[in-house]
Amino acid sequence: MLSQRGRRGLRTACERSTTVIGTGLETDPMNQTARILVVDDDPALAEMIGIVLRGEGFDPSFCADGALALDAFRSVVPDLVLLDLMLPGLDGIQVCEAIRSESGTPVIMLTAKGDTADVVRGLESGADDYVVKPFNPKELVARIRTRLRPASSSVTRIEVGDLVLDVAGHEVRRGDAIIGLTPLEFDLLLALAEKPEQVFTREMLLEQVWGYHYKADTRLVNVHVQRLRAKVELDPDNPRIVTTVRGVGYRAGGG
Numbered sequence: 001m002l003s004q005r006g007r008r009g010l011r012t013a014c015e016r017s018t019t020v021i022g023t024g025l026e027t028d029p030m031n032q033t034a035r036i037l038v039v040d041d042d043p044a045l046a047e048m049i050g051i052v053l054r055g056e057g058f059d060p061s062f063c064a065d066g067a068l069a070l071d072a073f074r075s076v077v078p079d080l081v082l083l084d085l086m087l088p089g090l091d092g093i094q095v096c097e098a099i100r101s102e103s104g105t106p107v108i109m110l111t112a113k114g115d116t117a118d119v120v121r122g123l124e125s126g127a128d129d130y131v132v133k134p135f136n137p138k139e140l141v142a143r144i145r146t147r148l149r150p151a152s153s154s155v156t157r158i159e160v161g162d163l164v165l166d167v168a169g170h171e172v173r174r175g176d177a178i179i180g181l182t183p184l185e186f187d188l189l190l191a192l193a194e195k196p197e198q199v200f201t202r203e204m205l206l207e208q209v210w211g212y213h214y215k216a217d218t219r220l221v222n223v224h225v226q227r228l229r230a231k232v233e234l235d236p237d238n239p240r241i242v243t244t245v246r247g248v249g250y251r252a253g254g255g
Contacts, residue, residue, distance in 0.1 A: 033059045034148055037078035039069045039095060040110060041087055045133070049082065052137040058144070066090030070098045073105075080147055082140075083127070084110045085118050093118075093125045100126035104182035106147040110135075123223040128184040129210060130220075146211030147184070160193040160252045161241045163232060172232065184209070185228045192242060192252040201249040225250060 036053055040046045041064045053060040063072040067089025073081065081099065085092035096107055109122040109130040119130055128147055131140055150170075158165040164173045170186055172179045181189065191208050192200060200208075202218040210220060229236045243253040 033057060034079040034144075035076055036060045036080050036082060036144065037063065037069075037073060037076050038082045039063045039066070039072070039087065039092070040082070040084040041065065042084070048137075049140070052141065053144075056141050064088075066092065066095050069095045073099055073103070078105060080106045080108065080144060082108050082110060082144075085122060086112075093121050096122065096125040096127050100182075104180070104185075106183060108140075108143055108147065119217075120219060120223065123220065124227070126182070126227070128182065128224075130217075142211065149211075150183075155194070158190070158193045160189070160196065163241060165190060165193055174232075179231055181228070181231060184224065185231065188224055188228055189232065189242070189252075192250060196252040199245045199248050199251045204249070221250075 036058045038046055038049050038053075038060055040049070040062075043064070046062055046064070050060045050062065061072065061076045061078065063069050066087035069083075069087070069090065083092045083095060087095065090098075092109060096109070099105065099107060106129075107127045109119070109127040110133055111119055111122065111130050112133050122130060129143055131143060156167050158167065162174055163179070165171075165186075166173070167190065170183065172181055172186065172189065187209050188205065191205060202221040203215075205221050206212040206216050206218065210216070225242055226236075229239050229242055232241045233239045240253045243251055245251055
């Protein structure tokens with residue numbers, strides 16, 4: 001049974017939290033209250049997440065139906081989405097694909113233990129990270145803050161192969177063409193491109209790009225390298241920008 005506080009906080013279906021209605025403006029997660037869209041049909045879990053997020057200074061909105069999630073996303077214009085895999089209407093995979101078709105907004109999947117195949121499908125659909133339920137609230141908040149924190153770099157322009165990275169503008173170009181990357185894909189490419197002579201193990205990338213400081217799932221790296229290659233390589237089957245060092249990890253190429 002939900003508390004009265006929970007009923008007030010969650011409402012039903014897909015509704016905004018009351019603190020940022022009607023602005024239509026993007027927030028800067030580092031300087032203002034970041035908007036988090038929680039898409040989950042478990043009211044007890046959504047209530048708990050809402051309490052945690054508000055306690056950490058975030059502004060949560062909620063959606064309980066996958067079929068309504070994209071409309072909620074467009075209405076809220078969140079800085080990050082927490083997305084359950086199992087939803088009525090459309091599942092989390094379909095919702096993530098729909099979001100990715102129009103936005104690079106960070107998406108963290110919420111998944112049950114043992115959903116191994118679904119985790120991979122979720123990452124392949126464009127999710128930046130995932131959290132296994134039941135989760136530690138501090139872990140969830142840490143993942144959120146990592147995804148909202150912009151990558152820091154001491155340089156403003158980097159070349160790797162025939163690509164040019166505009167670090168300040170978070171933009172990648174090949175000639176005059178802009179290559180659309182999600183923030184996480186940009187951070188992954190930047191980490192490699194800043195040290196082209198270094199071979200990064202998957203564990204090193206998990207720490208630098210995802211913010212993990214403990215043993216974590218290296219599939220995160222593998223799937224996102226594949227997604228990155230699909231966008232930046234002229235021939236993804238023969239990569240020249242993000243190359244594999246067999247048995248070790250990845251490095252930035254120059255050919």
